[in-house]
Amino acid sequence: MKTKIINATLLDVENNKVNYNTTVCIDNSNIVFVGENENLFAQSFVSDKVIDFEGDILSAGFINAHNHNAMTLFRGLKDDLPLDKWLFDNMFVIEKYLNKNDIYYGTQLGLLEGLKSGITTNFDSYFNQDAIVQANIDLKTRLVCSVGATQEQNSYNSIINMYKDLPKDNELISYMAYAHSIYTIDTKGLEDTVCVARDYKLPLHIHLAETLNEVGECVQKYNKTPIQLIEDIGFFEHKCLIAHGVHIDKDDYLSIVQKNVSVAHCPSSNMKLGSGIAPIYSMIEAGINVCLGTDGPASNNSIDMFREMYLGSLLQKVNLHETQIMPASLLVKMATINAAKALNLDNKIGKIKEGYKADLVRISINDINILPLNDYYSGIVYSGKPENVKMTMVNGEILYENGKFADFIDTDKIIFECKNANKRLKIESNI
Numbered sequence: 001m002k003t004k005i006i007n008a009t010l011l012d013v014e015n016n017k018v019n020y021n022t023t024v025c026i027d028n029s030n031i032v033f034v035g036e037n038e039n040l041f042a043q044s045f046v047s048d049k050v051i052d053f054e055g056d057i058l059s060a061g062f063i064n065a066h067n068h069n070a071m072t073l074f075r076g077l078k079d080d081l082p083l084d085k086w087l088f089d090n091m092f093v094i095e096k097y098l099n100k101n102d103i104y105y106g107t108q109l110g111l112l113e114g115l116k117s118g119i120t121t122n123f124d125s126y127f128n129q130d131a132i133v134q135a136n137i138d139l140k141t142r143l144v145c146s147v148g149a150t151q152e153q154n155s156y157n158s159i160i161n162m163y164k165d166l167p168k169d170n171e172l173i174s175y176m177a178y179a180h181s182i183y184t185i186d187t188k189g190l191e192d193t194v195c196v197a198r199d200y201k202l203p204l205h206i207h208l209a210e211t212l213n214e215v216g217e218c219v220q221k222y223n224k225t226p227i228q229l230i231e232d233i234g235f236f237e238h239k240c241l242i243a244h245g246v247h248i249d250k251d252d253y254l255s256i257v258q259k260n261v262s263v264a265h266c267p268s269s270n271m272k273l274g275s276g277i278a279p280i281y282s283m284i285e286a287g288i289n290v291c292l293g294t295d296g297p298a299s300n301n302s303i304d305m306f307r308e309m310y311l312g313s314l315l316q317k318v319n320l321h322e323t324q325i326m327p328a329s330l331l332v333k334m335a336t337i338n339a340a341k342a343l344n345l346d347n348k349i350g351k352i353k354e355g356y357k358a359d360l361v362r363i364s365i366n367d368i369n370i371l372p373l374n375d376y377y378s379g380i381v382y383s384g385k386p387e388n389v390k391m392t393m394v395n396g397e398i399l400y401e402n403g404k405f406a407d408f409i410d411t412d413k414i415i416f417e418c419k420n421a422n423k424r425l426k427i428e429s430n431i
């Protein structure tokens with residue numbers, strides 16, 4: 001299948017500009033040309049389908065760098081509680097009753113919501129990884145799946161047993177070694193996770209320094225900050241993505257600048273759980289790669305990259321009483337280029353560039369909420385909403401267009417299964 005997009009307004013995030021009248025030629029899953037409509041190659045490219053963007057914005061697909069998609073099933077359940085009560089007394093209780101079918105459909109519900117807001121790649125850390133992977137394969141979405149999760153699953157052999165059975169031959173699926181957190185997994189489990197990363201050349205992921213409680217308990221138990229603890233265990237000898245990093249002090253974040261560490265900032269989740277404001281402006285200024293995540297829909301309660309970009313900018317401005325920091329273009333960069341780097345996929349996604357995968361989003365320039373469009377980046381970050389997304393393409397295939405999902409996606413079935421699962425889980429768990 002060959003597709004030609006014409007008359008697009010391309011967001012050139014790397015150079016903080018926009019390119020008008022752009023043509024993008026796609027051969028199956030690959031971008032083979034990006035340039036002016038008038039270019040000879042563009043004109044002579046024979047395609048099966050031509051999509052006239054009529055000046056609409058063409059962005060690289062958004063990349064959700066921290067999520068637990070199947071938690072859609074718990075959306076709106078036990079809101080307004082602090083993280084420890086919410087997590088230990090409610091989420092961990094009801095999660096015991098989840099089966100693979102629940103996780104499969106709960107994941108797909110989250111993926112559909114993500115596609116509507118232009119999300120083409122998800123990092124997903126949850127359990128029953130085979131169901132998560134299958135859910136993504138069946139919807140043809142790009143996934144970075146965690147291997148590892150709970151204390152029981154984070155022995156070296158358990159992670160390997162899980163990993164060896166997961167498919168490795170699908171170009172949409174890749175993996176990261178994962179330890180949930182320093183407060184749910186002991187140091188042996190954390191060490192084992194690092195050993196898996198070393199032996200199987202996987203990047204690492206962990207929730208870290210999310211609340212003041214976590215930091216206080218860590219200092220009391222280990223006489224180290226969370227960053228010092230995982231550094232001593234060997235996390236930073238590998239590529240590592242930290243989720244949250246709300247309470248990392250200056251000495252600690254300066255110590256990771258030279259390492260291959262990224263931070264997934266989750267502003268909605270941090271605000272809703274009252275966790276605090278991550279010092280991401282200072283981290284970015286120091287040279288740390290910061291990207292964005294929605295976190296799970298039980299603590300957000302939405303999978304909407306527009307909202308994360310908006311809050312990611314405004315939260316720093318209000319916290320530091322400074323309007324000129326965190327401009328809109330930076331937030332788009334965090335949701336694309338920076339996230340691709342954090343997920344070890346920067347050689348194939350995050351940019352619209354020849355040789356890259358065709359993960360793309362079309363955003364309307366004619367909707368009431370972003371008119372008149374004086375600045376394209378501002379339109380997306382400060383005014384944009386999922387309803388402005390007219391098309392989401394993953395790996396060269398259109399999965400969402402003009403309010404409808406691709407024909408092969410059985411939306412009714414996914415909704416039916418999720419409603420049933422939600423009802424059953426509440427009865428079984430008494431939550």
Ligand SMILES: [Zn+2]
Nearest residue numbers: 207243295296
């Ligand atoms: Zn999380």
